[in-house]
Amino acid sequence: MCGTCGCGEDNHVTYSKPGETPHQIHDHSHSHDHGHSHDHSHDHHHKEIQLELDVLSKNNMLAERNRGYLEALDINTLNLVSSPGSGKTSLLEKTITDLKDKMSFYIIEGDQQTSNDADRIAKAGAPVIQVNTGNGCHLDADMVNHAIKQLKPEQHSTLFIENVGNLVCPALFDLGESTRVVIISVTEGDDKPIKYPTMFESAQLCIINKTDLLPYVDFDTKKAKEYAKRVNPNLEFIDLSVKTGEGMNEWYEWLGKK
């Protein structure tokens, strides 16, 4: 997984609210596990797998703590995952604009760099915190834990976590969300669900965005859904266009039922 793509232990993660200077958080309450304590093998591959399992099990434990905290406050938490540019921030901007009088939203924005997305969300009118993951290609439960502490979402609210645009690594990291929503846009190709099955396997809802572009691209919606159902028979689908608003009501109905 990420051992090969640059998200290391010495990574510099920063947090900021719009207008704030990004800052790091030094948390000395947890021990740093470098993964060699149980490993008596000289096999490098074995060491790497052990490190991955350690990282993931530590993440799973923290994710369960997040989940317990969020459930106790009746905060519906959605983890939005997709490749870069599928329209996650656009979907959030429109959802906030349309529903903010009826629902209370909080947003955690994950990107490697920049506070562009948090600035867009703040403009749409919701409290937001930007997490910059540096070299990291995904959010993890620890980052979300720190972000929640600063954001302080209120009881009975909806918390959206926009993950780093990446169809691979975010699939492995439970953040403590209630629901995982995978978004694909019709410009990406209808075979994504079988090329990146883990992401589709771990999601409960699949949004197919940018349907306004269907006349211009070779995207077979039926085929994309068949592929996705192959890896996850229980996956639900909503086709929509954030741009034209087509299908947005179905998304709002789904959200209202959660």
Ligand SMILES: Nc1nc2c(ncn2[C@@H]2O[C@H](COP(=O)(O)OP(=O)(O)OP(=O)(O)O)[C@@H](O)[C@H]2O)c(=O)[nH]1
């Ligand atoms: N045609 C069309 N364009 C869209 C639609 N939704 C989003 N876009 C455009 O797609 C581009 C990327 O949208 P974003 O919302 O920034 O995508 P994102 O998933 O948040 O991107 P990252 O955070 O970088 O992963 C922007 O230029 C949007 O205007 C849509 O429904 N139709």
Ligand SMILES: [Mg+2]
């Ligand atoms: Mg975005």
